Amino acid sequence: MRSMGATGASIPSPDSEQAKGQQEAHNSQETCSFLKESNREECPSFWAGKEPPVILISLDGFRPEYLSRRALENGEYRGEWAAATIKCLAQSGISSPYMMPSYPTITFPNHYSIITGLYPESHGIIGNQFHDPDLKDNFSIYTGATDPKWWQNGEPLWTTVRKQGKISATYFWPGSDVTFAEEEQRSPNYFFKYKKSTSFGERVNQVLRWMDLPIDKRPAFTTLYFEEPDSIGHKVGPNTANATEKVTIVDRQIRKLIDGLTERNISNCVNIIIVSDHGMADSPQGQKLVDLVKYVPDVANSTLTFLGPVTSIRPLKDTKGEEERIGGALSCKDPHMRVFNKWELPYRMHSVRTRRIPNLMVDMDISWRAVIKEEAWGSSGAHGWDNLYLNMQAIFVAYGPAFKNREVVRPFENVQLYNLMCHLVNVTPSENNGTWGALHHLLMDPPNLNVDANEELLDMPPILRTMAETKDGAKKRTGCALVNGEGNGKTSPEIEIEMKMTEDRENELLIAHAPLGIPFVVSSEPSTIPNDSNVLLINEDYLTGFDTESGIPLWTSYTVSGNMTNNTNIGKWIEDPRLETNHTGSCQRLSSIVQTKDVDYIHLFPKEFAMQKMDAWLDTNLLEVPSGIAHFIATMIQMLSEASVSRGPLHVISGPTRQHSPCVFFVVTACRMNSTAGEWNLTTCPVEHRDLQAFLLPVREWKYQNSCISDRDFIAYNVATLKDVERVTDFQFFPDLPMEDKLNLLARTTLDSTLIIDPTRQ
Template structure:
């Protein structure tokens, strides 16, 4: 049984009388931290860009129609994408029931639950609890295997009074009493110990004080309401009516850098951890507001409490409580993504999950008897690019495509540092890839290039690095402008950066080394073109600051592994970083237990279109934090392949809130 207690923040968690398992650190909602997107993510395991409910109100240009909470459109199946759990349960021969869960009353008789109620806010909580109890005591052949109930307090009161109002506390007590009546009835019926109960919130809430902490967009872009379709407030989205690049730039340019509490993004530059771009229902201009701040088109509308801000804000974290025969007792768990609940519930009910964005096994540590972990995926070895065997081959490799980027010289003496013996190459792999070489789906065109200070995988067809991995033990000076030259391990037919820029890189771009720490003894290894990646000139400052921040962390933590590579899943290029160290003092990374492994990941856009001149370094790195599943999802690369399935699920289940290795992940601390 799944009970949503709307907007019960982790900070107002009081232990339910029957709860013996709880997560006081909270559960991370999907972005935006709004009602309908999160309810549907919980029961599908999908991000809003995948399930289609991208906000409480939005416009679909392909349908030429609008969706909103108050519109009759909300029951139209065309809006709801993906398979909700009640449908999985029903089509696999079991029984499901929903009491007012968003999406369950869509007009599709095939996908609707076995039992469901049309939403009616006049139905009291007592009546809802009675309906739930009546379903629970049906004969076994008719009894639901999966059941949900929706309670809209204390969210309603929090919006009208602010989340810190005593009236909100009153509503918490009222709902708590209604739940207690249900639990008492279940106990009297002898079924309390037979039901797995999850009580959770869909999101948190923060104050949005009337008359302060808001901006009026019309003051920066006159007539903006006439020129664009806008959904304003805590997370404004803007769709210019004239769909041209110039008009997008005019409106976004007028808003950018007007206030430090308002950050304007092209959606493809928006933090990738939000997975909020890949659908036409999301317009190209997105406005990120500091928590408690709002931006309105022409005038303020009053809501003393609100939600929808960055889901890593502490105020947006949601409550999670669970109790029942399947759950461990008296156990605290770290924060987790709410999309992972879908796979957990599928495992508990015994149904096969539909395709989803969550991680199978991520929450199995909550269970007394978790499912048996599947076998880890087999390792696909990557063939190494060998050093030319003789002078003739060496000279043939030098016939590869060149460009004005390559100003360094190739000589056999300089290039000899790339000629590693098999023994040294294998030892280098163990140092710089302590959890095995990251795995790509297609190994035919991905080749390993091994240097003394780093290992990398290179796509010889596209000419792009796939990933570069290195381990450092002390701070090192980063090299920004090496004397680039050909990597003679590539054959003449292989592609590289010069094939992407045959005329050379112009003044708007820079080529930087993915492994940037050159020394007199290895400077030749740093300067080979397989180590080069292009970034925009404005991103150079972020690149330099990141490596300064990395050095500071290495000075504090010692041995540190970094995996870095390009992200090419969208019109906006990016770079990912996975930085890992061991909390256990004196323990090598390769020997570090997973519970002591500290890891922080980033996915950074390298050619930010808007607001790039007014976002501070700390805010930029905080915004572009990511989880490991985010990186794997966007790159198609499988990291930490030598870990057991359970250990890998452990690190995949971590949200960005799990680490402060390089930056504090909570935006409200900035």
Template sequence: MSNHGRVGFHRPPPADVSDDSASDSDNEDLMRETRTSTDIRQLDRKILETEEEAEELLTNKEKDRRLQGLFARKDGPSSGVKLTKRERRRYQREAQRKGKKHPKEEEESELMYDMEEGHKDSSDSAASSDIDRLRLKELPQPVQGRSSRLWKLTAIHIVIVIAFVGLLLGAYKASRTHKSEVRPQSDTLTNGSSIFAPTTILISLDGFRADFLHRNITPSLSAFVQTGVSPEYMSPSFPSVTFPNHFTLVTGLYPEAHGVVGNSFWDPELKEDFFYTDPARSMQPKWWNGEPIWVTAEEQDVRAAIHMWPGSEAHIGIEPTFVDKYKGHELLANKVDRILGLLDLPGPFDKGASSDAPRPQLIAAYVPDVDRDGHLYGPNSTEIRSTISSVDTMLGQLFSGLEQRNLTDIVNIVIVSDHGMATTSTSRLVQLDDIIDMSVIERTDGWPLYGLRPKDESDIEPLYNKLKQEAASMSGFDVYLRDRDMPERYHFSQNDRIAPLWVIPWTGWAIVVKEEFNVEEAKKSGQVYHPRGVHGYDHEHPLMRAIFVARGPAFPHTPGSKVDVFQNIEVYNLVCDSVGVVPKPNNGTLRLPLKPIGLHDFMPPSDMPEDMPEDPPSSESSDQPTSIAQTTASNGTSTEVVETTSLLTQVSRPMIIATDAPVPTRPVIHDDVSQEDEDNNGKDTNLWWDWVMGKLDGAKDWATGLYDTVSDKISGAATESGNNE
């Protein structure tokens, strides 16, 4: 037993691996010879117990290591090193050699320490040193792998965070950019009794020429200019006639883009004619290819009310909340009552607001009076001065109504016109059938300019050459082919509804055919050409200039501010911005806020030419006012009549645009005084009847309002009584 004990605690000097193996073999032989069977069984039992405990410890340790590896990096240099089967056997042999001297608890403690720490001191044995060397060789690989995985995971998380932050910044920047481009007016305002979302009134004065503001007959509109912002004038679009330009005003599109290329035209695809005087045909959505502002507004939950605006009855997309059908001679006072009545409706923030008929944020109203009387009597007649004054009175009543409601600084007002007007004369007519054979022409489009569609397309070139030759030798017109030399600034070529060949009169001239007006016979008899006023010429000619004046919270500029001249394709964007809606793509580029270039001096424009001279009164029309051969110029506070001179010596040959004559397709010619008197009598009768109907409509509205009020009170009283019970 003493020998066994010596063997168990023998510690040989350090040696290489081969010596250690030989020593182990000798010790094992000696131990087998000196042990009894009982010792061997006890030793075997201890070995089995030791193996089971070691296996259990290894299993638990491996589980702990894996769990720790998921959440934290271990501090020990040997973490993650797994013992091989050979190493475990060597540990067991060492435990056997120590078993005689050390108690079981110390043996288990040493074994657990070796398992936990993965090494023993190098002085213990050569086997321990060998294990240390093996572990040191294996150690960097798993540690380096965990570090690499950790950095990969960290890098992935960093990339994800950077990408997410980038998306957030991109979305924020895009939203800021969008807002800066649109710049909508979105703040609500109150007049003390009601809350108003951004609200704009758009009023079109058909045929109101820009220089009409300088005739000392528009005190209300002139005062409005002094408190608002405006250019010196606004240019219409080509052709400068009512229907194309009114649709341009509310779409921001050139006529070639929105498809209403004239007051009358032929569509070769539909094989149908468009006549602006025939609502059954013209008020169909197939003719109107742009999206008007009332559709844009309604799609974005901004309610719209449209009063007689050309095209508003065509059922284009979403219907506006309110639509008033066209009435040719509606009293101006009724228009004021209608607009103010719409503003008096409860808004969405008010008690009693109706979801079916709420207060609109966009009100667009059309006033045809100046255009109508300009055609009948001419732009320099006494009658047109009276009409302009009446329209100005209407505007004054509207401004007063807004002031009474404390809405002057709450509601935006934008006043525009669609074109100007020029005086006609029998001496400025071109007899078209004296130049070309009209029998080869299948149809003509427009007026006063002529779009020609020959029966045979092969005749287009010969007709063009003939007309071009005559235009070079005589005054009054120019000739263009749609697909060859139509001026680019007209934007009048990219649509099949535009005829292939055009005869365009100079400003103040007109194209006629003999079946409508025989020029030679009229000159002999002294017959006066009608209409007395015409538009539809070159949209950049001074006599075709329109107006744009705006005031309100969307136009926070110094009173009387002046901006650069612009074309009417810009109006759509500006009105959209004023009520906070996003406009559809269009040809305009101007956005709010406007950028003034100074203040108006309120003097007549220096480049404004005098109007064309009119025909002298003839014996057959002696009751025509003599003032139509004159123009009125302002001089301080007084008004003097100045003789005019012909524009032919002052203005270069202009490009022309269509016009809207007060007749289906061509102007009505008044052959005698009795016919004109009859027209005037009919007009007076219509005015009286419209006045009566207007009063009846007003009484109906009053009765309806009274009924609704009484019904609400009765309903409220019944509800209160029920609650008390």
């Protein structure tokens, strides 16, 4: 067995029987008796306040896998857990298999996302180093990071707490030692300037001293930060005995805190939340490097570049031509590297809405780094890669009187924590990217979920019915000749379509194709969709929300069961006879647009799933997309068919977005059946068994990567959350679900489901 040297020893690998025997031998020792069995009513009256204080602890770079490691001593397994205290808190309180960090998976951006509830593009701390073109200055965590000019966006929780008359304290946290002239309330009441040499023990002792203060001076919210196991992970790599030892060291500090609270008889009078900012992956020195100079010889002199797992490139000459020269030179050159214009990055990365993010971004495979000639620093571990990599995930453990006991909950994004902590401290949250109530299911006594009066839904849009009922003597339309490629001046033959249906049949189809209700426009903010032009069209195979003013389908909703029919591949577009003469249909809209050879017309409800041929060819089901991406949509349809065979009936809602970069969205749900659930269907399926996967597929060709990515990788790369889709569509989905169930779906991460494809990056 290798001895543990300064450069990092590998983790010992005993055979499975030996490990099993050691585990069984030490089971009796691995009790959590140090966690005092008590309840909040036992808190000392002189100490207890209205709400228990919250202590938020960050273990930098602590990846979830560390919790499954056994402790080591002199290179041998001791049998107990390396993080025995945290394991006990997780088993006795509430935990998650992982917490998803924000992108990029870097220290400063994620600590500030946790404490503000904002994605980095919103709070502005987009990396540990970056350039601000408006300030004409560079940010670095090593120099000048406490200058308030960098921290103008977002409100951290210590500020929220102090503004609302309560006390906050921080023993280190990125941004907490920034002081604002004449704005004292933006800083915590108590804080320390960051000093890495401060011992972990002193940090814990100070938190305990804060807990000893009288109630009018005691912090309602406190942070505690440890640099480990991040530092050792960088130095020698995460898969080493040295990293395991550091896990034990920080775990002992958590135990010291718990013991100190127990001595004061307040261990069950404080809500403790333990998190990390990101994970850690092997990144061997001098290996798995892509030298940008090989493809752009002048990159060092012509750009401002921040290198590493996530690399940003800002051309010094700020022109479209210069960006295309550099981006084109890097395009598809190395299979471990992808280059994007930032507007082409998947929406899930939330990496657009600040000028601090330059136009050229480089995405690397895990463990790979971009360099210029050679690495500027040496390390054996790193982070920063896409948050779809499992090794980039963070931890979440919570214990205290507010939290449920002995529960493991679904993973969630770290921006959701801010709202939860605001509730625990009883303050009103500032504006953030989380969802109020998304984590209330973690609580022993969750508050009532009151519907915001400003978010009332519109009434169901009017249903347009047949021509015979509503359009007697209607003026004849132009037809779909141009869309069908029949040239100017021609008209499509008038086709009689039998579309009459009874009200009972309409109701049956509404249930079949929208089992949880049709998408509604949210009226809390100005919408891009005119309310009075939004109509509902009910077809045998699908439902459509259609904007009769713009002539564009808003969404289609349908159920897929089994293989594609393949019986409607040949046909012609026809005008929907239900549209009034003052309405604009897709054919009419497109007839006034200059036609190009680079556009394909797709069926929003796929014709491959149609049982009624004419339904699929109505122009209210027509959407034009660039020819270069039509094959991605076709592959998505094939994948829907495959999933409907392997997973049972699917409910699909899809349509175009009108915000951000143009996309076609897909929201797909199914019921995870088991042997006792034969009676469940897409309407009655319990939320815990309801599978959901969403996508935002760009309808613009990727400028630099389009020719070197497979269709299925493209689709997996553009996975999205339900919350993402609601943000970019102005829709609220599944209005018939109870609020608690809807929040369950909104809180899920992009890694939650493999319904259509496994998005996990390897």
